[in-house]
Amino acid sequence: MAPRSVDSEARRIEIADAACKVILQKGVEGLRLKEIAAEIGFTTGVIQHYFRNKEALLLFTKTRLVDEKFSRMRSAALREKGKLRLYAMALELLPLTERDVEMYKVLSAFRGRAIGKPALMDLQRRRERMGWDMFAQETVALQATGELPPGLDAERAAIGLVAFIEGLALPLVMGSRIPDHETLLLLCNEYFEATFGPLPRQAASTVSHRAARVPADNRGVRRRDGKIYGTTVNVRRD
């Protein structure tokens, strides 16, 4: 049995994190509670104390990942004003850190597993809809205060922005090192400005460094191969 003094929700989160690790190492197909228990140094019995069965644990794990992402997007928006709120949300969704890529990997495992399973697909779809809604609400609000082009279709723009960023994550999910950091930011910036109009350059740069968890004075570090590594933003080649 699990020690009673430990907060139950914290323990569930600990188990979910272990499940993510096992999924990243071995995949979700044929995942066994025993493996998750071993990862965290528990017995299977302890896991079963917190989760009815494997499906309940996986559902909690997926929900937690998505909610964490949404919560980070909300916090990022709260730190900014005007159009930079939307930009900050977009950058939180962009896979700029290793942890972001891992999150996309685990979600990709869940998405793949949902194919042919209507109940899982329904859950997956409802969660993803929440992502669009967050962006659409932000876009509508910005439009109302005159910060975005008046003719912009807010819902469509939100769908496009989320699709673009999630599409950029796909090759990284498969272990590709392309698009690199710089390309991700350039593409995101180009798309953002083409759709929502220009951003204040200096402020956008601060937002992007924050999203990449990189100090603002660390941008544009040149590697030995001459490529710029890090989080250079708003550097257009044309």
Next chain:
Amino acid sequence: MAPRSVDSEARRIEIADAACKVILQKGVEGLRLKEIAAEIGFTTGVIQHYFRNKEALLLFTKTRLVDEKFSRMRSAALREKGKLRLYAMALELLPLTERDVEMYKVLSAFRGRAIGKPALMDLQRRRERMGWDMFAQETVALQATGELPPGLDAERAAIGLVAFIEGLALPLVMGSRIPDHETLLLLCNEYFEATFGPLPRQAASTVSHRAARVPADNRGVRRRDGKIYGTTVNVRRD
């Protein structure tokens, strides 16, 4: 045993198509050769005559799906000239038909299954790289003949275009009816023109109807709910 008169490759394709159907109905997790055999009215022995094991069958199935897509993109490009070649390729990648969505679903199942399986991820990544390369080669060629903005980074633009389209497919893969047909085309057109410059409207419309397998006189059919259903293109709301 399978009848000897039947062409072996055709039979392998028939089995791969049956595998897709079973994946769409039941998922790829725990997929059994017996189920594929039942789908096609064969015995498991017949399947094993054509494929060493389940992994070999799944690899063939995935490769076939991707190759079919690439081959359609090539054919679509061959029918057009100049920038419309690139546009036609993009629209072939866009999930405009039910069959396209099914292809994305099966690929999504394979992608998810590859998480935590380095060998599968490697295969997946190499295939996806081929898609970028096709777009990058086309972009470079168009730029050389002065059809695209001279300062455009061809590789980056190819990565962005493929990402955008694949990202748009993600909600459809999860069974969402949003983005609908019209939204997909509008977003794709807007992105394309923002990145690669304007398209000839009439010709672009013909390309989009071909990609959606819809006769050119069938566009803009209004449904009872007042929404436009079908393949209306180049209708900007702003």
